[in-house]
Amino acid sequence: MHALPVRGYLLPLLLIFFGAAMLLHRLHVFWAGWAPVLWLSVAAGGGLMLYNGFVRHSRGGAFWGFFWFVIGGACLLRACDVVWLDPGIVVGGLLLVSGAGLILMYFVSRRDWHLLVPAACLLLVGGAVLSTELGWFPAWEVAPVVNRWWPAGLVLSGAALILNTALSSRQGE
Numbered sequence: 001m002h003a004l005p006v007r008g009y010l011l012p013l014l015l016i017f018f019g020a021a022m023l024l025h026r027l028h029v030f031w032a033g034w035a036p037v038l039w040l041s042v043a044a045g046g047g048l049m050l051y052n053g054f055v056r057h058s059r060g061g062a063f064w065g066f067f068w069f070v071i072g073g074a075c076l077l078r079a080c081d082v083v084w085l086d087p088g089i090v091v092g093g094l095l096l097v098s099g100a101g102l103i104l105m106y107f108v109s110r111r112d113w114h115l116l117v118p119a120a121c122l123l124l125v126g127g128a129v130l131s132t133e134l135g136w137f138p139a140w141e142v143a144p145v146v147n148r149w150w151p152a153g154l155v156l157s158g159a160a161l162i163l164n165t166a167l168s169s170r171q172g173e
Contacts, residue, residue, distance in 0.1 A: 017041060035079035043072030054108060059115075062108045063101040070097050088133040095126025114157075114164035121153030 021037045046068030053061025074093070077083045085093075099122030106115045128146050132139040 014041070033079070036076055039072050039076035039079050041072070043069055043076055046070070046072050050104075053104075057108055059105040059108050059112065062104045066101045066104050067097055070100075086133070089130055092126045092128075092130030092133055095122050095129060099123035099126060111168070112164065114160035117160040118153065118157040121150075121157065125150060125153070 018037065018041075046065050049061050049065030050069055051065070052058070053063070053065045074083075074085060078085045099119045102115045102119035102122065106112055106119070125146055128137075128142050131137045132142045
């Protein structure tokens with residue numbers, strides 16, 4: 001697979017995209033408003049970053065591409081009144097997206113297995129926060145557990161990072 005050239009074509013593609021949207025509006029063909037156009041652009045740019053992240057084996061490209069793809073897609077659905085995103089679910093959703101992004105970073109570079117530990121922690125905390133916001137579990141039961149145990153995720157993530165560094169340096173000898 002070949003990476004899609006982003007840098008040289010990003011500005012021209014944005015000009016074409018926004019120009020076409022404005023032209024369709026002025027010709028009274030179609031107009032959804034600026035918010036859907038903006039969020040569609042964010043989602044498309046994120047999808048392109050995600051694709052290039054995997055092709056170029058760029059962990060950051062995979063993480064941020066996935067992040068912007070999901071955020072742009074969710075905001076696009078909200079702007080088009082397809083779904084309602086309650087502000088209370090944003091924190092849990094961002095934690096889940098970040099955890100999934102770390103898993104994608106692992107798939108880009110399998111030697112970075114230590115990324116699975118903070119990914120699991122983010123998915124657990126994000127799932128707990130989201131489950132209370134959606135009413136699946138009462139907040140008074142979940143909040144004390146998350147409040148007490150979230151620092152354990154930091155300890156486990158740090159230990160995994162040290163172990164990965166030690167194993168990598170030992171293999172390099």
